[in-house]
Amino acid sequence: MPDYVHSLSTSGLTPKKQIQCWTDALTELCGQFDVDPLDASSLEGRVNYTNVSRLKLCQIEVSQHRIAHPLSRASTSDHPFVKILFQTHGASHFEQNGSHFDLMPGDCLAYDVSCPHTITSPSLTRHEVVIVPTDLLQERGFHPAKFPAFKLSARSGTGRIAHDFMHATFGEATRLSPQTAQGVADTLIDLLLLPLREAGASFDRSGPVAICERAQAFIHDHLRDPDLSIDQISMALGCTKRYLHMVFSERGITVSDYIWRARLLNCRQELETQCHKTITDVAFSWGFSSSSHFSRVFRRHFGVVPSSIHKAHHPAQDDSAQPPPA
Template sequence: MAPDVQDRSAPGSFHTTDALPVPHRRAYWRGALSETFGAVNMTVPDEVYSGTIRATPLGRLQAVTVDGDCLSALRTRRLVSQDDQDEYVVVKLLDRGVARLEQDGREALLGPGDVFVYDMARPLKLTLPQHFRTKSLVLPRDVLGLRESDMAQVTACPLGPDTPLGGLLSPFLAGLVDGARDYPPRTSELMARNVVDLLGVMADEVLGRSAAEPPDGNRAVLLRIQAFIDRHLADPDLTPRAIARAHHISLRHLHKLFESEEATVGRWIQRRRLQECRRDLALHPDVTIAAVAHRWGFTSAAHFSRVFRAAYGMAPREWRGTQDPAPRLPSSAGTLAA
């Protein structure tokens, strides 16, 4: 195996074959794909001429660009069952080349400018038969907020650049992924939260739903509220009443919206705060636990420790001691993010 060629000057990861002798490129490229894409059967040509993979954190999302020769990626039921981190969805723009995606009994033939979705929780096959470039957003399934039945209808249903929404999403997704490594951390978080609304509109477009149709019409409102919560997690005065007032809805209607999330509004806020605290505890080992808790809206360090232990089965200090502080693309998030 040739030595790893990565740019470590920016968050995320970068792999390229360009600096390697030609005989070493195929082995390196397969290794880079495996490291990034996790549990997948990957086929690449006998001779690899060039290939790059760039993955950049964008809040809870990952922005991934892959430029390379032809490949075929197969995720079988066995691989899905063996992968304990399959809770990711990939929203992808085919920027160059052609592709074929098979999932949920559908086959989509794709061309430049097409935007499409696939779900890592179920088997799929992605074939790119010629030189290609893709730009992807990899996001936890809970961020998109789709029911299982809806997700199964959205996969392998591309939006072309000649459609009204596809024409909007294609350049937006390209610009978002291209600029991800240059955004300041706060801007990255805001961009990631705001893009969720557009993805929700994309899902409605594929499903043929109108925003006025109940109960699914409320999902767009729910996603906007969840994005609002994410933007204001650091505010200790973030309460259900304040959220309802900001969105001009009743408190009763707000609680009704969250019934589908199997969590009260207060529990949702606490869960998101804990998730951000857990991330910061790993990424910033020199910051005190009390400072991390305060940053994300917990006014009492003792209360934070109690709810953290209740959620994760150990104290914040114990959890921090088990973590690798280096940021990495989750193996399942990267899977098939080509």
């Protein structure tokens, strides 16, 4: 079933209970923090949040305050998240590992929640936040512990695209099926990573997931090369052939099979759409060097011979090639 929007407000509580309520809300979202209302007599806060697959999307409004994740509480296992924070109202000051950022409306901040930090807001602020489990980012070759916090712009470019998509996702979250939510979450993560990549955030280019993605991209860029081989791929990626074999075998396929399957899919697409090309033209243009080998592996993969696909989609052309009846 789709998730629903959770809401929490400190309105109407005593000052002491307001602080406890806000502390509990933060703990529910991403870990334990110290909350200080500064010199204010109360802490007026409201948060709405929902889950989209494994992501938490939040809309937060709170009066002047400071939150701190001190060194005494620093434990990666307690805060295994990266927070992508979009400032939409007011001003905030962020500190982490000697870095200082002033945040204004239109700014975006990405940081590792497990690392000690403080956020100070001297007046009312509003944030829209995506809380991402670090393991989802690591699957994409991204290791948040290897880079400092990044301040980005969400006023234009990829930052704005990511924010607009996140905002729309929050509004539609309760209408998403679990299967759709998974796809939306994957898209949102990829969009959020775009401005981080542009900003030069550190990515693990040698981890197995990153190597697999780079290998697949290289393969698709060189599919038409009949000499494409694992030697060529491993040399381009700067890894050993053994490591490359291991990365693909963990996904239930060999490098060679991945190449041939990709070629066959492209061949079938052209047989269905390119009526002016012969079967041999198609096969040779996608790296096959033998018509008989192409027909054999095509039939093994799709269960039909290439000529039947070509004839089914271009019957007039095939008929015209036949001699007229006597």
